[in-house]
Amino acid sequence: MRNNVLSYLVTTAMEVPDKVAFSGEKSSLTFRQLWDGSRSAATTLIRDGYDHEPILIFMEKSPEEICAFFGVITAGCYYVPIDEEMPASRIDLIIDNCKPRAVIFDDSTAEKLESLSFTGAKIHYKDLVATPADGDLIAERMDKALDIDPIYIVFTSGSTGVPKGVVACHRSVIDYVEQLSEVVGFTRDTVFGNQSPLYFDACLKELYPTIMFGATTHLIPKQLFMQPKNLVEYLNEKKVNTICWVVSALTMISAFKTFDLVKPEFLHTVCFGSEVFPKKQYRLWREALPEAQFINLYGPTEATGMSCYFRCDRELTEEEPIPIGRPFDNTQVLLLDENNQLAKDGEPGEICLRGTCVTLGYYNNPEKTAESFVQNPLNHNYPEIIYRTGDMGYYNEHHELVFASRKDYQIKHMGHRIELGEIEADVAKVEGIKICACTYQREKDKIILHYVGDMDEKELTKSLKAMLPRYMLPAKTHRMDEMCFTPNGKIDRKRLEKEFS
Amino acid sequence: MNVKEELLEILEELHPDIDFAEEEQLIDDKLLDSFDVVTLVTEIGSAFDVELTAADMVPENFNSVDAMVAMIERMMED
Numbered sequence: 001m002r003n004n005v006l007s008y009l010v011t012t013a014m015e016v017p018d019k020v021a022f023s024g025e026k027s028s029l030t031f032r033q034l035w036d037g038s039r040s041a042a043t044t045l046i047r048d049g050y051d052h053e054p055i056l057i058f059m060e061k062s063p064e065e066i067c068a069f070f071g072v073i074t075a076g077c078y079y080v081p082i083d084e085e086m087p088a089s090r091i092d093l094i095i096d097n098c099k100p101r102a103v104i105f106d107d108s109t110a111e112k113l114e115s116l117s118f119t120g121a122k123i124h125y126k127d128l129v130a131t132p133a134d135g136d137l138i139a140e141r142m143d144k145a146l147d148i149d150p151i152y153i154v155f156t157s158g159s160t161g162v163p164k165g166v167v168a169c170h171r172s173v174i175d176y177v178e179q180l181s182e183v184v185g186f187t188r189d190t191v192f193g194n195q196s197p198l199y200f201d202a203c204l205k206e207l208y209p210t211i212m213f214g215a216t217t218h219l220i221p222k223q224l225f226m227q228p229k230n231l232v233e234y235l236n237e238k239k240v241n242t243i244c245w246v247v248s249a250l251t252m253i254s255a256f257k258t259f260d261l262v263k264p265e266f267l268h269t270v271c272f273g274s275e276v277f278p279k280k281q282y283r284l285w286r287e288a289l290p291e292a293q294f295i296n297l298y299g300p301t302e303a304t305g306m307s308c309y310f311r312c313d314r315e316l317t318e319e320e321p322i323p324i325g326r327p328f329d330n331t332q333v334l335l336l337d338e339n340n341q342l343a344k345d346g347e348p349g350e351i352c353l354r355g356t357c358v359t360l361g362y363y364n365n366p367e368k369t370a371e372s373f374v375q376n377p378l379n380h381n382y383p384e385i386i387y388r389t390g391d392m393g394y395y396n397e398h399h400e401l402v403f404a405s406r407k408d409y410q411i412k413h414m415g416h417r418i419e420l421g422e423i424e425a426d427v428a429k430v431e432g433i434k435i436c437a438c439t440y441q442r443e444k445d446k447i448i449l450h451y452v453g454d455m456d457e458k459e460l461t462k463s464l465k466a467m468l469p470r471y472m473l474p475a476k477t478h479r480m481d482e483m484c485f486t487p488n489g490k491i492d493r494k495r496l497e498k499e500f501s
Numbered sequence: 502m503n504v505k506e507e508l509l510e511i512l513e514e515l516h517p518d519i520d521f522a523e524e525e526q527l528i529d530d531k532l533l534d535s536f537d538v539v540t541l542v543t544e545i546g547s548a549f550d551v552e553l554t555a556a557d558m559v560p561e562n563f564n565s566v567d568a569m570v571a572m573i574e575r576m577m578e579d
Contacts, residue, residue, distance in 0.1 A: 458517035
């Protein structure tokens with residue numbers, strides 16, 4: 001039985017050793033190089049005494065970073081990717097949470113690494129892969145590996161201002177990759193154009209199917225996502241036939257009439273997700289690529305990548321949102337009402353997920369884990385953990401699942417999942433801020449910050465830039481003389497939303 | 502208000518910490534990222550009543566305030 005996600009690479013590296021697996025702006029790695037590199041990396045880590053523990057990866061997005069991931073896994077450890085675009089204060093929170101003893105870095109991050117609170121071992125990628133692989137050492141380590149061992153921790157927005165680290169194991173990733181591949185139909189001829197950052201689980205869609213099938217992934221240079229024409233030309237030049245992108249990246253192309261100038265020539269599969277696809281933009285894409293398959297994917301990080309899919313092969317009415325469809329095989333959706341009973345047909349309920357996809361929980365955070373990784377309330381007989389997403393959904397007349405709303409103040413913005421509470425917690429730390437609240441304008445996809453305090457809007461924006469990742473920065477800051485409250489003393493968010501729209 | 506002044510106002514609201522009058526390599530130096538450019542294109546569109554399309558969205562047109570002004574004025578003439 002397959003109990004290690006890298007067992008895919010063993011076969012692929014033998015079958016197509018010289019094929020390019022991952023290709024970036026500056027370099028590419030073949031399957032053979034990836035295999036050799038990850039075994040060298042693992043040898044270094046094992047010899048240095050690392051085992052079953054988090055290893056921080058602080059590298060620029062590149063094929064080498066992926067090789068470092070695989071090296072960490074081969075050594076029986078788990079990777080924690082951080083990125084130069086994360087503010088130092090956020091990286092410090094991550095380090096504080098998982099206390100890694102070592103970081104793998106490269107030339108591009110060497111300087112920023114010095115500004116972090118990290119005090120453990122610093123291993124340059126070049127040194128990591130310079131050690132000749134020791135097959136016996138690796139075999140011995142692999143022998144002890146279980147499929148419930150973690151592969152990675154990725155951090156997601158936390159409403160109290162501290163990011164939460166989601167830990168996923170081999171078994172969940174294998175399950176996800178197998179189910180996703182069956183639904184989308186990846187093959188050896190698949191050429192991915194990767195958009196998502198490597199520090200989120202979104203990149204699992206490309207990383208693991210690539211090694212499973214011997215496909216190829218091009219890591220698209222980030223600056224192309226502001227140049228729609230050049231981006232499509234890039235897809236054509238690389239013969240990209242499959243993309244799994246956030247909706248905002250797709251919209252960026254269709255909204256600016258790119259298809260009048262150039263169309264993707266090889267693209268036959270478009271997976272999208274994380275956000276609602278505006279109908280008008282969706283239609284532009286369908287018109288540009290009438291032969292391509294379009295698949296809506298839905299799922300929380302806590303259930304390993306994506307959990308549900310909807311194949312867009314029936315006509316949707318103008319008002320009808322694109323459904324999130326049905327769960328992958330081996331995953332079940334429980335739609336629970338407020339009494340923890342299954343919602344009646346057509347009635348809304350909280351989307352709860354059951355299956356191997358459910359991750360191990362939040363790293364070093366039993367309180368938050370206990371809140372949303374809970375005993376299945378329908379099962380009183382033996383321990384069984386389900387994940388409560390906080391997303392509300394219902395079944396339409398075709399018995400397809402449809403996303404309705406959030407139970408709390410979590411939003412999706414530019415493809416990122418954000419707790420408005422996390423932004424508020426950071427704003428509250430700024431000196432001179434008395435009270436604040438964030439609202440979100442769905443139509444314009446804008447985060448608005450309302451606050452009362454001594455600091456003017458410009459200064460506040462400057463301070464926030466040092467604390468929050470770019471995608472969490474409010475688009476507008478709105479200074480007020482007084483905050484507005486509901487009769488029972490809570491911040492009146494509805495009124496803020498209304499008055500500032 | 503002329504085009505440049507109005508544009509500077511939009512830019513300063515977006516990034517109060519950048520000295521837009523001085524910078525010549527806003528894109529190449531990564532001062533503006535893809536979120537910014539997409540936001541800018543929308544804001545410029547509604548402020549000056551012009552329609553920017555894919556062909557306009559290249560780094561050369563967004564690297565400096567003067568480049569953006571030139572692009573907007575070109576479109577306003579059409």
